[in-house]
Amino acid sequence: ETRIIFPWDGTAGLGHLGERMIVYPEAFKRSLPAGFDGTFGWDFLRGCFGPKIMPMDFDAVVERHGNFLVFETKDAGVPLKEGQQRTLAELVKLPQFTVILLRGKREEDIHGFTVWQKGRVSPHPDADADELRAYCTAWFEWADRQERTP
Secondary structure: OOOOOOOOOOOOOOOOOOOOOOOOHHHHHHOOOOOOOOOOOOHHHOEEOEOOOOOOOOOEEEEEOOEEEEEEEEOOOOOOOHHHHHHHHHHOOOOOEEEEEEEOOOHHHOOOEEEEEOOEEEEEOOOOHHHHHHHHHHHHHHHHHOOOOO
């Protein structure tokens, strides 16, 4: 299997792990991240973290007074990769991190989200964009009342 790094600009490369850096390139092009300014090829770090680990990103992060709300978005039926699952599970063990796994890549496509916080998993399977906004507003109001961490 080939590994696609920059599928839209003609500089696609092959990797020895047989994984694609951008697994669904067409979907990625349709739903570019906020403030998207291009991609970065991480291949030069291959092997720095052992034979299988490569950098990953978060789809969005908000910080308030040392508390972090992290978003990972996936289209329906697209699971988290094992490495993402591990990373996010470790992250939410830290009390200042909340992770939202959001189903849908655009506002109009949101069809549920799951909140991981302080060892708890709270599914919101039928939630839409309005419910996500309400959750985010409540999170920010809570974080805004917290004392800034040193």
